[in-house]
Amino acid sequence: METISRPAALVRQGSLKLYSTSLKVSDLKRPNFYTISKLDPADAGPGYQRLLNDGRAKRLADYLIDGQTEHDAFLPTSIFLATNKDISFDPATNTITFDVSQIGPFNVVDGQHRIAGLVLAAEKNADMLEFEIPVNIAVNLDEISQMCHFLIVNTTQRSVDRAIEQQIVARLTKMIGLEKTPTMPRWIRRQVEKGEDARALAVANHLNDEPSSPWYGKIRMANDEGDGGTINQKSFITSLRRHIFSANNPLSNPVWDGNRPLILLNYWKAIIELLVDGSETQTVIFKTNGVELFHTVSPTVFTHLAAKSDFKKDTIKALLKRGFGNLPPEHIGMSHSEWWHRGGAASGLNRGAIGKLANALSLAMNVQENASGVQL
Incomplete structure (x- = not known):
């Protein structure tokens, strides 16, 4: 048996x-004592932790080893562990007792870098095995509650990567009607209930995973350590939320939840066919500037399409082509693929310039023509 008995205080919140x-x-190093439920960008499972930063863990280990030598190693911040089981507590002696093989492994809700640094330090200096670390252990806490508490700890006390926050909020949105969730800060609950992260991720995942998509494999999702991708999930989702889910965009209506990914796929196919000349790896279309400009223009595009109930690629392509043809001379460059090449005009755009170009293209698409083809 791997039984541990420790003095403890019962805290109810x-x-x-x-x-x-x-x-x-030495307790942390016991077999199957803890596990870290990492967020997998390719999986919709219960994982929620960011990836371990090995450099950060090593720096902590080096500090602890140096401090242990001088007998002044100092690490007062507590680790937050959780289990969906209960732990025996003796109120007479204020002691918890548990068998690791029955209760473990504990999920690390907060503190994975401290644990990694401590374990690494102990591997280099056996004296560190006796080093004690403050720990808060939550019991009877199911996986969705652990996910919520991770989000609360890491957004109310210190920042967590926005892409991971988007993934967690999206998963909570899907679960909130099916699972009992703990009380969350109002701003997190509003974000979960609004559902924009979940809906935006559905679009991003479809564009990134569909082999026929021009975005296939180009969006670097949360916790994806690969070198691929031309834009990260955080930027892509933020742009979708800002423009596709804005009040003036017809696609913001939940009625489009099922078809929105397909509509956006057609939209980007039309853009690529018009503006990418074959050297697509050298185009800014697939970078933040391209995404921002065409997502900014999208309310105008989808207002036209919704009026006709026609979201086919060729219809989108014709509308964009008409807009490009109506651009004033000072903006006509963005209708040519060369303008979008990396290192060219599109690479140096700031947000203000992107806004002006998007406005010019929107106005150009709204230009009406009479039966003779004369602009009105």
């Missing part, structure tokens, strides 16, 4: 039951 205690590094 609403329905959350915590035991505040301490553990030795």
Whole structure:
């Protein structure tokens, strides 16, 4: 048996039951004592943790080893562990007792870098095995609650990567009607209930995973360590939320949830066929500037298409082509593929310039013609 007994204080926060205690590094190193439920960008499972930063863990380990030598190693911040089981507590002695093989592995809700640094330090200096670390252990906490608490800890106390936040919020949006969720800060709950992250991720995942998509493999999703991709998930999702889900865009209506990814796929296919000349790896279309400009223009595009109930690629292509043809001379460059080549005019755009170009293209698409083809 891998039984551990430790002095502990029982802490109740609403329905959350915590035991505040301490553990030795030797406890952390026990087989199957803890696990880290990492967010997998290719999986919709329950994972929520960011990837371990090995450099950060090594820097902590080096500090701890140096401090242990001088007997002044200092790491007061507690680790947050969680289990969906209960732990035996003796109120007479204020002691918790548990068998690791029955209770473990604990999920690390907060503190994975501290644990990694401690374990690494102990591998280099056996004296670190006796080093104690403050620990809060939450019991009877299911996986969705652990995910929520990770989000709360890492957004109310210190920042977590926005892409990971988007993924977690999207998953909570899908679960909130099916699972019981703990109380969350109002701004997080509003974000979850609004559902924009989930709907935007559905678009991004479809564009990134569909082999016929011009965006196939070009969006670097959260926790994706590969070198591929021309834009990261955070930027792409932020742009979708800002422009596709804006009040003036017909596609913001939830009625389009099922077809929105297909409509956006047609939209980007039309853009690429008009503006990419074959050297697509050298075009700014697939970078933030291209995404921002065409997402900014999209309310005008989809207002025209919704009026006709026609979202086919060729219809979109014809509308954009008409807009390019009506551009004033000072903006006509963006209708040519060379203008979008990396290192060219499109590469140096700032947000203000992107806004002016998008406005010019929107106005050009709204130009009406009479039966004789004369602009009105």
